[in-house]
Amino acid sequence: AQRVTQPEKLLSVFKGAPVELKCNYSYSGSPELFWYVQYSRQRLQLLLRHISRESIKGFTADLNKGETSFHLKKPFAQEEDSAMYYCALRNQAGTALIFGKGTTLSVSS
Amino acid sequence: GAVVSQHPSRVICKSGTSVKIECRSLDFQATTMFWYRQFPKQSLMLMATSNEGSKATYEQGVEKDKFLINHASLTLSTLTVTSAHPEDSSFYICSALPGQGNEQFFGPGTRLTVL
Numbered sequence: 001a002q003r004v005t006q007p008e009k010l011l012s013v014f015k016g017a018p019v020e021l022k023c024n025y026s027y028s029g030s031p032e033l034f035w036y037v038q039y040s041r042q043r044l045q046l047l048l049r050h051i052s053r054e055s056i057k058g059f060t061a062d063l064n065k066g067e068t069s070f071h072l073k074k075p076f077a078q079e080e081d082s083a084m085y086y087c088a089l090r091n092q093a094g095t096a097l098i099f100g101k102g103t104t105l106s107v108s109s
Numbered sequence: 110g111a112v113v114s115q116h117p118s119r120v121i122c123k124s125g126t127s128v129k130i131e132c133r134s135l136d137f138q139a140t141t142m143f144w145y146r147q148f149p150k151q152s153l154m155l156m157a158t159s160n161e162g163s164k165a166t167y168e169q170g171v172e173k174d175k176f177l178i179n180h181a182s183l184t185l186s187t188l189t190v191t192s193a194h195p196e197d198s199s200f201y202i203c204s205a206l207p208g209q210g211n212e213q214f215f216g217p218g219t220r221l222t223v224l
Binding site: 009044045086097101 | 155
């Protein structure tokens, strides 16, 4: 079965500290992995996807097929990074996303 | 970027009534739209996949007679919650997939409260 696991409900860090939001998935094929972010009172928006191998707002995520992980990292957290982060999986283009339960990131000064 | 709107943003209704929620892609044509449900502080659960001009595909456990989905045009999909009950109270979110493109765009969501 396809499943996305985000083990942390809440991650609290201080400004300037490194951040790692964990995501593990289970899928037998080669899925597409995404990170979505939802800022307070805003809609869900795409942060990054594994096929792009890009860095957005200082965040990166590397797909590790051996560990079936797609952890989101940022070396120095900023207060404006505080939001809800969802890891998502899609088994093929055009199909729906399967979301993890989300992790709330709280960055304080 | 592409914009998806939902209407209404918030609705309160009495138990037993039906409520219609609209999802529109404002500046692109969406061959596929998805409907999700989100409980407080929980993840988005896919309810159904809606393809323009054909019947929606419902996820296991979602009652198709209760949650009627119509995707009548390339820019509009509607979700009707029939005979709503308090347990249907939730946040309903749609997303739209352009005909050509890989990224889904999400609506702002509709908060349904059934009294």
